[in-house]
Amino acid sequence: MKKIINKLLVNHSLIYKLFLYVATIVLVVYLFPKGGQFKYEFQKGKPWEYENYYAPFDFAIQKTEDEIALEKQQVTESSKQFYEYDENVVLQVRKSIDEKIENALLNSELIEEEKVKLRELVNKVVTDIYEFGYIETQNNIKNNNQLITLKMGNKSQDIEADKLFKSSQILSFINSKIGVQPFTQEENIVLNIIYEELKPNVKFDTIFTERVLQENLSKISYTKGLVAENERIIFKGDIVEGDKLIILNSIKSEFESQVWSKSNYNWIVFGYTILVALAFLMLLLFLRKYRLDIFENNTKVTFIFFNIILIVLLITLIVKYDAKYIYVAPIVILPLVLKAFFDARLGLFTHVLTVLLLGFIVPNSFEFIFLQIIAGIVTILTISELYKRANLFISVIQITFVYFVSYFAFSIIQEGNAQNLDWEKFIYFSINGGATLFVLPLIYVFERLFGLVSDESLKELSNTNSKLLRELAEKAPGTFQHSLQVANLAEASANEINANSMLVRTGALYHDIGKMINPMYYTENQSTNVNPHNELTPKDSAQIIINHIIEGVELAKKHRLPDRIIDFIRTHHGTTLVYYFYKKEEELSGGRADVSNFQYPGPIPFSKETAILMMCDSVEAASKSIKEPSAQAFDNLVEKIVNKQMEEGQFMNADITFKELQTIKKVLKKKLKNIYHLRIEYPE
Known part of the structure; x- marks a missing residue:
């Protein structure tokens, strides 16, 4: 039992990936449509x-959307309108x-016979008006007939x-x-009374009319004719158009509308699962072969799988609601996000x-596949620096334009002309482009959820006005200037070998923050001739120097710097020696110095970026010791330092080639010459 538990603990990372792999497959297959496929x-x-x-079986020929829309229009126009006659209003008006x-008429001078005639006349007028009724508004009546x-x-x-x-x-x-004009006084009174007291008694019955309309619409048949089993639908080479197209679309819909039966359910699920x-599996193998650092990081693998599931879920929901909106979904956010956190190649492969x-x-x-793959390629090619908002905006315009052009090409191929374009699709593509801009806040959310670092965050961290860098500039101004010089050298080197220049620059700015604890023990911060190391043993001095790594890591964690930046603090000296004090100890002890007391704890650099920082840090610091700067002196210095680091195996874990090392050497030599070039001596 103990052996089993030990094996589980040793292989816990692999077990987690296996669980994630299986869970993702199950979830994606579950999201797939539960219908047949043509x-x-x-x-x-x-x-x-x-x-x-x-x-393959009997099926009905489905009407086209235009035919169904036309029938619905005809039914709507011919459907009866219902109006309700209110008898109570009539009785109240009469009374x-x-x-x-x-x-x-009480005080009228008319004789009784004339009064009776006038009453009969009034009664006839009211009866005529309310025979079919008096309607207040006729907004729903289209014509009098x-x-x-x-x-x-x-x-x-x-x-x-x-x-009415x-x-x-x-x-x-x-x-x-009423009679022949001019009216008598009594006739005018009667006319005014009738006009003032008449009230509408007919109103449109909206509910009943709508109910009848829906019943009539429900009776519309969505099919027209039948195709019998084994009946020929189309010959090989026939053009798919007219009735053939309608019948093929009908049988395709028939297949897709069929819910998986119990007999074939398991087999279809099995096929989808494979x-x-x-x-x-291809994604995991890609990570294992070409992105080992990501593969070994469970958080990063989870993040990649999570984004894929998110996109699949989004498209599934849109298809279930209305498939015509699928191009509204900003799928290119996936390669954008992965490029921001990792690299372009992984982003495109996953997309x-x-x-x-x-x-x-x-x-x-x-x-759909053609348009989205083309859009993904354009996304990867056009967006080089995501943290620059102008770049993102311009790239979104280019991506939207590619959608427009690709869809236009597909439409003219299918329709044979440009007259039947679905202009709504262009609106959907525009909405897609606007939604793609949401990638920046989404990246921020992912950073908080998964503890990752994007170029946008690196840009913020590299601002020298940030709290921690301002504190470094105040407490250890020499170290701050050293960090700026190293950052410039590292950024230039990274650009030459296509490494992450923003990451290495940011790491360089923070790599020596541990020196803030005891700034005066480092020569770059000593403004007087007083050196506190003169009062310490070489061993104690070395320990103080070594401690700036540990103290830097603690300080970085306290200020919540990302792990990717802390890695530069840990690795920028690797497992090298505090050489000056080691040699001093050798002199004092007669060559009996203990190496472990003068060795940095490591680890050694494990990426191109951390390797670049180690080289640039050592070269920049050593260049200050050259008394007579010259091109040859700088060339020798760079060669000596980098070769020594190579011999000590400091780059064994870094994914960096010999050719790239030579390129970095050239950059460092050139930059040092530019920094220390001689100026013309001006006359006094």
Whole structure:
């Protein structure tokens, strides 16, 4: 049992990767659509490249979206409108009019017979107006000849819309019925009473009309005809267009709409699992062979897998909602993020694998894969320094333009002309470009979640006005100037061998922050002739010098500097000796100095960037000791220091080639000559 536990502890990193690998495969396969797949790819206007195709089963021919939209429009236009007749309003109006007319006629000089005729006239006018009703607004009526359905209690009847009285018709109708103008005083009173008391009693029944419309729309058939089993659909070489295209789209939809049955579910899941497993295995093998430092870091591997799952999940949700919006998703954020934290090659490799996986989810997979891979390549090629916002903005414009051009080319190939372009797609691509700008805050979130460092953060850290660097400049001004010189040398060297120049510059600025603890024990900070080392033994002096590594690491952690920067503090002296005090101890002890008391704790550099810093730090510090600067002196100094570090095996773990070392030597020699070049002596 103890052996098993020990093996688990020793191989815990590999076990975690295996668990992550399996969990990712399960999750991605789970997100894949639970429907069948049509195994043939075809495009409108292109020849059918496969053998003669016959219907594998009976299926219905589906109508096109344009046909369905036209039918819906026709049903909407022909669907009846329902209006409700309110009898209670009529009764209230009659009662009110009768009461007011009786009061008005009490003091009238008209004889009783004339009063009766006037009452009958009023009653007839009200009856005529409310025969079919008085409607307040006719916003829903498109024309007067339109048939509408009037609901009167439990009965309903179809009438023409112009039989309903409108507010604009009321006054003229009453005038025409009262009598011959000029009206008598009584007739004017009656006219005013009728006009004031009449109220609309017909209103549009929105709910019932909408319900009937939806019932009619639900009766629309989405199919037109049937294709029988074994019926020929298309010959090899036939152009995919017209009815052939409609039938092929119909059977493709039929396949995709079929939910996996129990009999084939396990087999299809097994097939998906193999393909997804292969894709992620290729990614792990790539990391193992070409990015070993990332492969051995579980946090970084988790981060890469997390981003892939995030993209797959995003596209899955969009496809489930409406597949036409898939180009809104800013997939190029994936290579952008990976390039920001790692490198361009890994970003592009991961992007291509992810897009291939998305081909199982999206419609028109070939078009989607082509567009996204091209966009990913453009992303990697155009964005060189993500922390420069102008670069990001210009690159987003270029990426969007590539989307436009690629989609335009696909459309004219499929349609045969440029008249049937789907202009909405261009809007989606524009939204995609805008969403891609969200990569900067997203990088910040990832930095906090996974403890990684991007170029954007390095830019902030390399600002010499930051709190820690200002403190270094105040407490140890000589060390600060030394760090600036080393940063310049390291940045120039990194640029020449295509290393991460921003990372090595930032690391160089912070590599000696431990000297702030005891600044006067370092010669660059000694402004007087008093040297505190004169009062110490060589062993004690060496220990103080060595301690600036440990103290620097502690100070960096206290100020929450990223691990990638702390690595430069740990490794910039590797396992070299504090040579001056070691030799001094040898002289005093007669050659019996203990090497372990004068050796830096390490580790040795493990990347190009940390190796560059070791060389630049040693060369810059040693160059101050040259009494008579000359080109030959600098050449000899650089060769001596770098060769000695190579002989001691300080670069054994750094992924740096002999050719790159020679290039760095040339850069250092050139830069030192520029720094210490002789000036013309001006006359006094």
